[in-house]
Amino acid sequence: MPFDIYDFSSFTEWIDTSLHAAMSPFWAVFTESVIIGVAFLGFYAVVGLLLVYAERKVCAFMQCRLGPNRVGPFGLLQTIADLLKLLFKELIHIKQADKILFNIAPFIVIIASFFALAAIPFAAGLHAIDMNIGIFYVMAVSSIGVVGILLAGWSSNSKYSLIGAMRSGAQIISYELSVGLSLIVIVVMAGTLQLSEIVELQRDGWFIFKGHVPAVIAFIVFLIASTAETNRGPFDLAEAESELTAGFHTEYSGIKFAFFFLAEFMNMFVVASIAATVFWGGWMPLHIGNWDGFNHVMDYIPPFVWYIGKTAVIVFIIMLFKWTFPRLRIDQLLNLEWKYLLPINLFNVLLMAFLVLMGWVF
Secondary structure, X not given: OOHHHHOOHHHHHHHHHHHHHHOOHHHHHHHHHHHHHHHHHHHHHHHHHHHHHHHHHHHHHHOOOOOOOOOOHHHOOHHHHHHHHHHHOOXXXXXXXXXXXXXXXXXXXXXXXXXXXXXXXXXXXXXXXXXXXXXXXXXXXXXXXXXXXXXXXXXXXXHHHHHHHHHHHHHHHHHHHHHHHHHHHHHHHHOOOOHHHHHHOOOOOOHHHHOHHHHHHHHHHHHHHHHHHOOOOOOOHHHOHHHHOOHHHOOOOHHHHHHHHHHHHHHHHHHHHHHHHHOOOOOOOOOOOOOHHHHHHHOOOOHHHHHXXXXXXXXXXXXXXXXXXOOOOHHHHHHHHHHHHHHHHHHHHHHHHHHHHHOOOO
């Protein structure tokens, strides 16, 4: 069974051709947009629920507990029960809050993660949009989320919310530098910003192996910085329960709180997907040199399985961060970025540029 049998390009082209043959160009594009939107909504909901369940199980594993095990088989329906509870909870209106901004903020946060998800290649020919500035686009749209967080904190008319939002803003803006620079290391090596091309360049070996020490350093820095950028522990100062109740979403309830909660998990999925795509080859199988037999066996595993498997491993690593390390103080958090990660990243970009210039990368 050849590897190309798993290419979705012919399937997506068939859908596009069929729709254009059956209706006008405008309605064909509109129908395609609706199909993609519904698919992403379903994917978003399923992945979000699974990540909440996985978080609880990983936390239980680290603390020698069982985790959810009552509602449904193995507790799988617990997250669905929690979702239904949030859907039916009363939406509390806050006195003297800026109602327009207060209501818009959760949608800005969740839309930002939708935008970022759109550019990720899930398999060969299976992505919503394949632009030639893919990495730049993901970095740009993922930055929109901090606007929603700042709006939520300011419009809530609560000191807890405002302090949490200011902490989150300082944290996200600081660590975006390290996330961007660690991705630039791979862009320098690949010579392109297009995510599908970056995946294709890893057909004969993942960049984590081909890029020598700079690629490994960039991957480690990306994991640390992206964990901080998604406000997850041990960098969850914006939601420090012992100090700020719940941080920037203290005054939110019901489905609006669920939007913030779900967006955090989907942002974790997005950064894990980017890491899997850029450093671990995305949907490309593991190939080792001239091991033709081993490589042929790896080609039998569908690309989507490779992508999901790699992303799941990185998600597990990010979850381990939260349940292993204690929460940092705000000065420790900013010192880590400005005194350590940023200088390391700047040197790493120069080192990778030197290796590429000398032709010393695989």
